[in-house]
Amino acid sequence: MSGTSSGRGLRAQPLPSWKRAVLKVGSNLLAADGGGLTARHASALAGFVAASHAAGRQVVLVSSGAVAAGRALLREHAPAAGDLAARQALAALGQAPMIALWQSLSARPVAQVLLTHDDLRNRRRYLNARATLRGLLALDVLPVVNENDTVAVDELKLGDNDNLAAIVAALVDADLLLVASDIDALYSADPRRDPAAVPLARVASLTPDILAMAGGSGSTVGTGGMRTKLEAATKAAAAGIPTVLFSGRDAATVAALAEGCLHGTLIDAAATRMQARKYWLRHAPAAPGCIRVDAGAALALAGGRASLLPGGIAAAEGEFQRGDLVEIRDAGGTAVARGLSQYAATEVRRLAGRHSRDIEAVLGYTYGHEIVHRDDLVTVLPAEIAGGVEA
Numbered sequence: 517m518s519g520t521s522s523g524r525g526l527r528a529q530p531l532p533s534w535k536r537a538v539l540k541v542g543s544n545l546l547a548a549d550g551g552g553l554t555a556r557h558a559s560a561l562a563g564f565v566a567a568s569h570a571a572g573r574q575v576v577l578v579s580s581g582a583v584a585a586g587r588a589l590l591r592e593h594a595p596a597a598g599d600l601a602a603r604q605a606l607a608a609l610g611q612a613p614m615i616a617l618w619q620s621l622s623a624r625p626v627a628q629v630l631l632t633h634d635d636l637r638n639r640r641r642y643l644n645a646r647a648t649l650r651g652l653l654a655l656d657v658l659p660v661v662n663e664n665d666t667v668a669v670d671e672l673k674l675g676d677n678d679n680l681a682a683i684v685a686a687l688v689d690a691d692l693l694l695v696a697s698d699i700d701a702l703y704s705a706d707p708r709r710d711p712a713a714v715p716l717a718r719v720a721s722l723t724p725d726i727l728a729m730a731g732g733s734g735s736t737v738g739t740g741g742m743r744t745k746l747e748a749a750t751k752a753a754a755a756g757i758p759t760v761l762f763s764g765r766d767a768a769t770v771a772a773l774a775e776g777c778l779h780g781t782l783i784d785a786a787a788t789r790m791q792a793r794k795y796w797l798r799h800a801p802a803a804p805g806c807i808r809v810d811a812g813a814a815l816a817l818a819g820g821r822a823s824l825l826p827g828g829i830a831a832a833e834g835e836f837q838r839g840d841l842v843e844i845r846d847a848g849g850t851a852v853a854r855g856l857s858q859y860a861a862t863e864v865r866r867l868a869g870r871h872s873r874d875i876e877a878v879l880g881y882t883y884g885h886e887i888v889h890r891d892d893l894v895t896v897l898p899a900e901i902a903g904g905v906e907a
């Protein structure tokens with residue numbers, strides 16, 4: 517058995533309010549064991565995405581199913597399941613049909629985004645992926661993310677779209693991670709092995725006891741099982757994002773989700789998203805260099821709502837790369853803020869004192885008007901100085 521789709525009496529609960537979510541859809545929902553891709557469960561999930569969009573919400577889809585689709589296409593000629601290179605070939609074969617399935621179910625254009633964990637560990641590529649995904653959302657298209665299995669050897673072995681979904685949720689500043697699977701909840705034990713296992717409606721904190729409840733996958737196409745779902749929830753929680761686990765096999769459950777009603781497991785975030793992000797910006801080690809700003813910019817930054825524009829910059833000291841966390845200091849050397857620089861130190865030096873509209877003329881390209889965007893910035897001045905100037 518690969519899990520049950522409708523429950524053993526889970527009560528309904530309100531879905532946390534959200535504006536942007538990542539929806540992860542597992543292989544089991546798109547391709548039954550050994551079978552090809554089917555819209556059977558995907559159509560209700562696509563309906564949820566469309567209803568969310570109509571309500572002014574944004575969804576990034578993280579979809580598995582490429583390997584299962586590729587395998588079904590080759591039928592009896594498909595290679596053995598354990599052969600890694602063959603699985604990568606199957607992923608390449610099944611990726612286009614998987615995207616085509618989502619496109620056939622979506623009135624909006626669908627964009628394929630293939631990512632590896634390496635892309636997301638590398639700061640530059642992380643920022644580029646973030647800009648692309650934000651751009652796709654701004655264009656009102658539906659991004660469908662999958663792991664770039666062809667080049668991600670380790671990751672394919674682990675089969676980790678659950679963790680990828682959590683990283684993407686943090687990447688796009690989602691306020692909710694939705695994990696659709698073939699099971700309706702987290703159970704107190706793997707329900708395939710323990711018939712006495714009971715579903716949990718809410719998990720306030722992912723303690724070792726809770727993590728120990730999770731087993732592996734119960735099917736031949738699913739890879740991570742509940743273990744990787746709880747790893748993903750742990751990552752999301754640390755980024756201030758709650759996770760919900762629910763059955764994508766149960767059309768009524770999926771329809772209720774669009775109404776803000778959850779039949780499944782809600783895993784709370786460790787902190788609010790803002791707290792998690794601010795904590796990280798405040799305490800993560802900064803790059804060795806720093807940005808010096810003039811008095812006007814220092815005051816504006818202290819207000820907590822301003823971005824740092826090139827015009828307020830006096831100098832960039834030392835070295836830092838685009839995407840690095842940098843300290844911003846006033847003329848006297850006092851740290852006034854910290855944030856993620858959109859430009860490298862060499863670029864900031866060339867842009868210091870210039871108007872934002874000149875960035876492209878000076879550099880020949882632009883990453884945007886802000887050197888540090890206010891969403892990526894925290895103040896480090898005492899509260900009484902804050903609030904002086906609003907951007």
Ligand SMILES: Nc1ncnc2c1ncn2[C@@H]1O[C@H](COP(=O)(O)OP(=O)(O)O)[C@@H](O)[C@H]1O
Nearest residue numbers: 519542543697703705731733734738740741742
């Ligand atoms: N404690 C648990 N609670 C619920 N499901 C569990 C648990 N431990 C293991 N599982 C298994 O995890 C499976 C879901 O993961 P997986 O097969 O990887 O699906 P997907 O393709 O949706 O990622 C369930 O069908 C179930 O067999």
Ligand SMILES: N[C@@H](CCC(=O)OP(=O)(O)O)C(=O)O
Nearest residue numbers: 543580581582583675677739
């Ligand atoms: N990237 C692979 C799936 C990896 C994966 O995590 O699968 P699953 O456990 O079904 O979400 C694919 O598209 O087949």
